[in-house]
Amino acid sequence: MSTKNKILDAAEKLFADKGFNGTSLREITSLAEVNLAAVNYHFGSKKELIKAVMSRYMDELSPKLEAALGVICQSSDQPSLIEVFSAFVEPLLALNNFQEHGTTNFLQLLGRGYTDSQGFLRWFLTTSYPNVIDNFVEAVHKAYPALSAEDMFWRLHFTMGTIVFTMSSSDALMDIARNDFNNNVDIAGVIKQVIPYVAAGVAAPI
Amino acid sequence: MSTKNKILDAAEKLFADKGFNGTSLREITSLAEVNLAAVNYHFGSKKELIKAVMSRYMDELSPKLEAALGVICQSSDQPSLIEVFSAFVEPLLALNNFQEHGTTNFLQLLGRGYTDSQGFLRWFLTTSYPNVIDNFVEAVHKAYPALSAEDMFWRLHFTMGTIVFTMSSSDALMDIARNDFNNNVDIAGVIKQVIPYVAAGVAAPI
């Protein structure tokens, strides 16, 4: 495996676990078993490394999401909100083939991107991958045409918050669920739980 | 104003803005216009300062929340979920009398507590103020008895995520809403938007 990929793998794991601010380059290079200076040689800076970690996932995920949402938009039937949100499931779970713990890591990283780093990552993501968001908004509008643009705006952000916040602490939550309910739930189980919740939230009467 | 309170006020503002990890003691003491060593003299460590900032709010808020939720629990009628969540509104908005921008600051800090600091703040809050959570769970159960303990657990965490995530980026969101919809929304308006969403989410069919 190349030095570059060793760094990306180690950084991904540590960033998801402890946040971008909370992870030092020395921790990353030590886990990756490469020299400290290799990060700046291959990526230029820590900020660029963060972008590279996120891009690796987004480049894999965004075409699949665009496609799945596009099918819903172009179908002649009116979709249910459950169907719209379910379009995310398979592409998200497929990240587990792409990388070990890919689904969890990506969703945790997404959450970090919103809370760490004063929003520079949010800006990077929304400007780099606007089609995903556009298709999503269109699909939701098709499923619930009565929703005004402003209500839509707020409810999509509430949904984003639910997903991202849940996933960024999903390890702790799954531990609690295991202890308190003897129910061995995994990331797919959490996604199954959250879809009815957000679908009902978006569908709430105005 | 005492040195201790000057530190608490400055720390609160900076913590809410940039997170616990992202704020240095020198930034705090410089904004508070006190000596650097004053933090360790009055609070012992940065960790204890974080706890103190949160405790100041929780000690103000938790009796009011317990009371408001207690009323619902002890009433003979079955409450709606909208009523349960509405019980939070007045105590939360009252924080604006307690401190400038108190509502926003507190909710942002709560969000930081879940994502920064590897969960030590979550542990501190749930063990220090268990009655609030217990009363809340009881009220929700009364409004929706069919919900199993496990489903309740997940949906309450989804709700927590919605609130906390929304509020931690509420400034940016309100700006967007102002630009895109010419609608001058404030924090009370956001709360009005979010209550139907979370109520519908928790009430979703199983």
Add this chain to the structure above:
DNA sequence: CGTTAGTTTAAACACTTGTTTAAACTGTGT
């Protein structure tokens, strides 16, 4: 072989972090 571009390495850089020290200052009570 010798050259050269690409990569890895140890060391140092300048800077920031939370914490501690010991001296100076403050006001209150004797």
Add this chain to the structure above:
DNA sequence: ACACAGTTTAAACAAGTGTTTAAACTAACG
């Protein structure tokens, strides 16, 4: 006036941060 507890202060501490440097290594090509 003195003493003393409480508080503030400047300075230093050790440890950790991202980044840069220049030398060493590696492999491919003429």
